[in-house]
Amino acid sequence: MRESLGRLEFNFPWRSYQANLLKNFDNHISDNHFHVIAPPGSGKTILGIEIIRKLGEKTLVLAPTLTIRNQWEDRLQSFFTKNGTYQSYSFNIKSPDDITFATYQSLHAFYKTFEDKNDYYSFFETHNIKTLVLDEAHHLKNEWWNCLIDLKNNNPFYIVALTATPPYDSNRTEVSKYFMLCGEIDDEIAVPDLVKETDLCAHQDFVYFSKPEDLEINFIVEYRRKIADFKDKLLNDKTFISFIKQHRFFDEPKAYLEDLYSNAEYFSAILIFLNACGVTIERYKLEILGFNGKETITFPTLQLEWLEVLFQNLLINDREQLLEHEPYLLRLEKELRSINVLEKRKVNFIGEDSLYKSLASSPSKLKSIVSIVSSEHESLKSDLRCVILTDYIRKEFLDTEEVDTQTINKIGVIPIFQYLRVHFSNKETLAVISGSLVIIHNTILKAFNLIEDCDSFTFTPLPVDNEFLIVTSKKRTKHSIVNIITKLFENGAIKILVGTKSLLGEGWDAPSINSLVLASFVGSFVSSNQMRGRAIRKDANKLNKTGNIWHLACIDNTVLNGGKDVDTLRRRFEAFVGVSNNNEPYIENSFERLQFPEHILDETIETLNLQTLKEAINRNDTIKKWDQAIVKGSRLLKETKIFHLGELTYKKQKQIYYFDVIRFFVAELSFAIMLFYLEFVFKSIHIVLNRGVVYFLYTFFAAFLISFGYKLYKAITLYIRYGYLDKKIKKMGIVILNTLFELGFMTTNKNSVTIVSKRIDNGDIICDLIGGDLFENALFSTALRELLEPIKSPRYLIVKTSLFRRRLNIENFYPVPEIFGDKKKNVLVFQKHWRINLGMNKLFYTRQIEGRKLLLKARLFHVYNAFNKISKQVTVWK
Structure with missing residues (x-):
C-alpha cells in the first residue's frame, strides 16, 4: 500500500448498506473489477475513496464534469482527513500523483496527443497507475470509451465503476461495450435502503396530463x-x-x-x-x-x-x-x-417520430406547469423549493409580449418562465438559470449582494417586464453564478427555478428541492434518473422533507395507449423504483404502480389531474406509504411478469401466454354438462318408465356425445397443449433454476432457493426466484423472459413432443435462453431438466437447414404478437 493512502481513514461510522457493500468487496474484486450501482445520496464518492484506500495503489479517478471531479477532492479532504491536509493528489493527468482526479474529456484529449499508442500505455506503466475509478460510468457510451478500453486491453488495472444508472436502454453494442469495460454488476445499493435509513427523503412521482392544442x-x-x-x-x-x-x-x-x-x-x-x-x-x-x-x-x-x-x-x-x-x-x-x-x-x-415531436414539445404542457407550481405554492407557501428542468432555452421567446399558445408554441426555459411570469401570482420568487442566460427578480438584489458584490455583474431589465433583470458576469465564470443562484434558492430568496437539464441535471446539489418538474423530452434511463435524483436527497434543515417529482404527458387520443409521449413516460419509469399509489403500497419500478387506468380518455383527464394535485398536497401520506412498503421487503429482486393478452393468433394454436384459456373453457363446459344432465333427466323420466334404465343410459350417452363430444375433444386438446399458465411458468422456472445449479451459475445453497409463480389481479402472471443473490436473481429473470418472448434468432429451439401431441397436431416452440445456448453441452443439460419437469421434447440447432426451417415456422406461430410486449422484467422490493 502507498504510504499516503495508508494514512487515510474514514472519520465517521458507515451506514448499514455501505458497510454491507464493503464487507463483500474482497470477493467482488477477485476478477479485478468492482461495478456498483448506487443512487444519488448513497455516498457513492465516499465509497469510491474507501475502495481506493483498500486497494492501496496509485489511482486515476475519472468523472464526467469538472464539478463532479472537484467533489471527489472535497469529499477526500472532508471525510478522510482531520484538517483537509492530504497533499498527494493532482488535477493534472500529465503530472499524476497517488490520486489523480480528471475528467473523461481530459483523458481523451491526452490520448489524442500520442501518435504512437504504445507511448500512451507506457505512460501509465511508468507512473505505476494500477487503479482506474470510473465515476458516473454510464457516460462511457460515446468516444471517451475508446481511449479507456484501449488502455484496459494493454495495461493491467483494477477497474472500479460507480454509476446511478447503467445504460440499459442504449443499443446492444453500446451496452456490450459498457459491460466489457466495467465488468458485470457486483453490488447495488437500493433506494428503499436509503429511505429506510433517512439518507433519502420519502418521495412520490406524479403525472399531469394535457390535451393537445387544436393545431x-x-x-x-x-x-x-x-x-x-x-x-x-x-x-x-x-x-x-x-x-x-x-x-x-x-x-x-x-x-x-x-x-x-x-x-x-x-x-x-x-x-x-x-x-x-x-x-x-x-x-x-x-x-x-x-x-x-x-x-x-x-x-x-x-x-x-x-x-x-x-x-x-x-x-x-x-x-x-x-x-x-x-x-x-x-x-x-x-x-x-x-x-x-x-x-x-x-x-x-x-x-412515432413526427407525432412525438409534436406532443413532447406541446405548449399545452406550459399550462400544466402553471397548475402544478400554483398548487405546490398554495400547499407549501414559503417552504416551496421548486425546480423545473427542460431541454432547450428558446431565447427567441424572450421578448414575446403576448403569452399564449398561439405566440409561444414550444416548450423550453423561456416559454416556461414567460408563462409563470404572467400566470403565477408570486412571480418575485421566480428565476431562470442556464449556461448562457440568468434572470432574477429585482426584489432579490439585496440578497444577491450579500452573497456576491453586485458590482461584478451587469443587470439589464427584461424588455417585456422590467421587474426582471438579465444577469451578466463582468469577469467571473458561469460556475460562480450557478453557486450564487443555488445559495439564493437554498435560503428561499428564489423559490421557483427554471433551468436546463444540461446545467442542473447532474452534479448540481441543492438539498432543499421539494418539488421537481421534469419538462424534458428525454426518456432515457440515465438522464431521467439523474434528473429525478435532484429532488430525493435529504435536507438536513428539513428532517420531514418529502419530494414531489412531476412528469408531463400530452395525450394522443387517436390511439388507445395514449400515444408516444405516454410510451416515453412509461419507459422513463423503468429507470427507478418508487412506492405505489394504492391502499396497500409496494415498491416497484413501473408506471403501473401509480394506478392510472389503462386507457386515458379526453373526458377523464381533468378528473385525473385534480385527483393527482389532491394526492400531491398530502405529503404525510407519502411518508406513510414508504413506511408501510419498506417493511414488506429487505432487498430489490428482478421479477418476470407475463402479460395477460388477447386470444388472437396467426395459426389456430396458442402459445405459452394463452394457456389459461383452459381454465375458463373447462368451467364453461362443466356448467353446461350439469345443466344438460338435469334437463335430460327431467325430460326423460318416461323413457325409464317405458323402456327401462339400460335404454335410458344408452340414450343419455348418445345425446351427451352428440352435444359435447367435440367440446370434450377440444378441452383435452387444450389441456395437452397448454395446461394452467401459472403452473407451467413455475415448471419452466424450475427447469432454468436446476440448469443454472448444474452448470455452476448458482452459488447459493439449493435448499434456500425457491420459485414462486402466481396470478395477480389484472390477469398477469409473475414469477420470481426467492433466496438467490442479486446476480443469480438477474440471471434467472433474464433466462425466463427469453424463454417466453416471441422467437427471434436463438441458436437452439426446444419443441414439446408426445404421442398425443403428434396425433392432435400440436406443437409448441421455445427458444433456449442465451446463457445456455452458447454451448451444446449446456443445452443438453437444459433439455434434460426440461424432460424431467415438462415432458418429452426435441432439440433443434437453428444454424442448420432443418433447424432454420423450423425456426421460421416457429416465428410464424408468434407472428401476431410480433409487435406486442409479452413479458417484462420488473424490479420489486421483497
Missing part, C-alpha cells in the same frame, strides 16, 4: 387520415399487388429458402399483405416452411406495423435485389416521403 390535434388527425388513405389505396392497387406477387419470395419460395429463413418478418409481411388483398396463398408455399396439410392457418389483419416491415425491406434493406424495379421503387419512395412516412432511411407508418 396539434388537426395535425395528428390529418397525419392518420393520410396513412389510412394510403393503406386503403394500396389494398386496391393492382400494380403494387402484381409487383408483390412477382417478388422472389412469393413467386419462387423454394429457390430462396435461405433468405426466407433469415428474414421471416419480411416474408410474413408479404403473405399478410397479399391475404388482405384477397389473394389466395397456395398451400405449398406454407408447406415448404414446415406446415402440413392438416393445419389451419388464420392470417392476422394487416396492421400498419406490417406495412412498415414490407416497405422498409422493399425500399431500403432489400433494394439491391430489386434493381430491375428501380423506377417503380422511386415512385413509391416519393409517395412515402410526401406523407412523411420515409425519413433518414427509416419507414414509419405509426408516426
Whole structure:
C-alpha cells in the first residue's frame, strides 16, 4: 500500500448498506473489477475513496464534469482527513500523483496527443497507475470509451465503476461495450435502503396530463387520415399487388429458402399483405416452411406495423435485389416521403417520430406547469423549493409580449418562465438559470449582494417586464453564478427555478428541492434518473422533507395507449423504483404502480389531474406509504411478469401466454354438462318408465356425445397443449433454476432457493426466484423472459413432443435462453431438466437447414404478437 493512502481513514461510522457493500468487496474484486450501482445520496464518492484506500495503489479517478471531479477532492479532504491536509493528489493527468482526479474529456484529449499508442500505455506503466475509478460510468457510451478500453486491453488495472444508472436502454453494442469495460454488476445499493435509513427523503412521482392544442390535434388527425388513405389505396392497387406477387419470395419460395429463413418478418409481411388483398396463398408455399396439410392457418389483419416491415425491406434493406424495379421503387419512395412516412432511411407508418415531436414539445404542457407550481405554492407557501428542468432555452421567446399558445408554441426555459411570469401570482420568487442566460427578480438584489458584490455583474431589465433583470458576469465564470443562484434558492430568496437539464441535471446539489418538474423530452434511463435524483436527497434543515417529482404527458387520443409521449413516460419509469399509489403500497419500478387506468380518455383527464394535485398536497401520506412498503421487503429482486393478452393468433394454436384459456373453457363446459344432465333427466323420466334404465343410459350417452363430444375433444386438446399458465411458468422456472445449479451459475445453497409463480389481479402472471443473490436473481429473470418472448434468432429451439401431441397436431416452440445456448453441452443439460419437469421434447440447432426451417415456422406461430410486449422484467422490493 502507498504510504499516503495508508494514512487515510474514514472519520465517521458507515451506514448499514455501505458497510454491507464493503464487507463483500474482497470477493467482488477477485476478477479485478468492482461495478456498483448506487443512487444519488448513497455516498457513492465516499465509497469510491474507501475502495481506493483498500486497494492501496496509485489511482486515476475519472468523472464526467469538472464539478463532479472537484467533489471527489472535497469529499477526500472532508471525510478522510482531520484538517483537509492530504497533499498527494493532482488535477493534472500529465503530472499524476497517488490520486489523480480528471475528467473523461481530459483523458481523451491526452490520448489524442500520442501518435504512437504504445507511448500512451507506457505512460501509465511508468507512473505505476494500477487503479482506474470510473465515476458516473454510464457516460462511457460515446468516444471517451475508446481511449479507456484501449488502455484496459494493454495495461493491467483494477477497474472500479460507480454509476446511478447503467445504460440499459442504449443499443446492444453500446451496452456490450459498457459491460466489457466495467465488468458485470457486483453490488447495488437500493433506494428503499436509503429511505429506510433517512439518507433519502420519502418521495412520490406524479403525472399531469394535457390535451393537445387544436393545431396539434388537426395535425395528428390529418397525419392518420393520410396513412389510412394510403393503406386503403394500396389494398386496391393492382400494380403494387402484381409487383408483390412477382417478388422472389412469393413467386419462387423454394429457390430462396435461405433468405426466407433469415428474414421471416419480411416474408410474413408479404403473405399478410397479399391475404388482405384477397389473394389466395397456395398451400405449398406454407408447406415448404414446415406446415402440413392438416393445419389451419388464420392470417392476422394487416396492421400498419406490417406495412412498415414490407416497405422498409422493399425500399431500403432489400433494394439491391430489386434493381430491375428501380423506377417503380422511386415512385413509391416519393409517395412515402410526401406523407412523411420515409425519413433518414427509416419507414414509419405509426408516426412515432413526427407525432412525438409534436406532443413532447406541446405548449399545452406550459399550462400544466402553471397548475402544478400554483398548487405546490398554495400547499407549501414559503417552504416551496421548486425546480423545473427542460431541454432547450428558446431565447427567441424572450421578448414575446403576448403569452399564449398561439405566440409561444414550444416548450423550453423561456416559454416556461414567460408563462409563470404572467400566470403565477408570486412571480418575485421566480428565476431562470442556464449556461448562457440568468434572470432574477429585482426584489432579490439585496440578497444577491450579500452573497456576491453586485458590482461584478451587469443587470439589464427584461424588455417585456422590467421587474426582471438579465444577469451578466463582468469577469467571473458561469460556475460562480450557478453557486450564487443555488445559495439564493437554498435560503428561499428564489423559490421557483427554471433551468436546463444540461446545467442542473447532474452534479448540481441543492438539498432543499421539494418539488421537481421534469419538462424534458428525454426518456432515457440515465438522464431521467439523474434528473429525478435532484429532488430525493435529504435536507438536513428539513428532517420531514418529502419530494414531489412531476412528469408531463400530452395525450394522443387517436390511439388507445395514449400515444408516444405516454410510451416515453412509461419507459422513463423503468429507470427507478418508487412506492405505489394504492391502499396497500409496494415498491416497484413501473408506471403501473401509480394506478392510472389503462386507457386515458379526453373526458377523464381533468378528473385525473385534480385527483393527482389532491394526492400531491398530502405529503404525510407519502411518508406513510414508504413506511408501510419498506417493511414488506429487505432487498430489490428482478421479477418476470407475463402479460395477460388477447386470444388472437396467426395459426389456430396458442402459445405459452394463452394457456389459461383452459381454465375458463373447462368451467364453461362443466356448467353446461350439469345443466344438460338435469334437463335430460327431467325430460326423460318416461323413457325409464317405458323402456327401462339400460335404454335410458344408452340414450343419455348418445345425446351427451352428440352435444359435447367435440367440446370434450377440444378441452383435452387444450389441456395437452397448454395446461394452467401459472403452473407451467413455475415448471419452466424450475427447469432454468436446476440448469443454472448444474452448470455452476448458482452459488447459493439449493435448499434456500425457491420459485414462486402466481396470478395477480389484472390477469398477469409473475414469477420470481426467492433466496438467490442479486446476480443469480438477474440471471434467472433474464433466462425466463427469453424463454417466453416471441422467437427471434436463438441458436437452439426446444419443441414439446408426445404421442398425443403428434396425433392432435400440436406443437409448441421455445427458444433456449442465451446463457445456455452458447454451448451444446449446456443445452443438453437444459433439455434434460426440461424432460424431467415438462415432458418429452426435441432439440433443434437453428444454424442448420432443418433447424432454420423450423425456426421460421416457429416465428410464424408468434407472428401476431410480433409487435406486442409479452413479458417484462420488473424490479420489486421483497
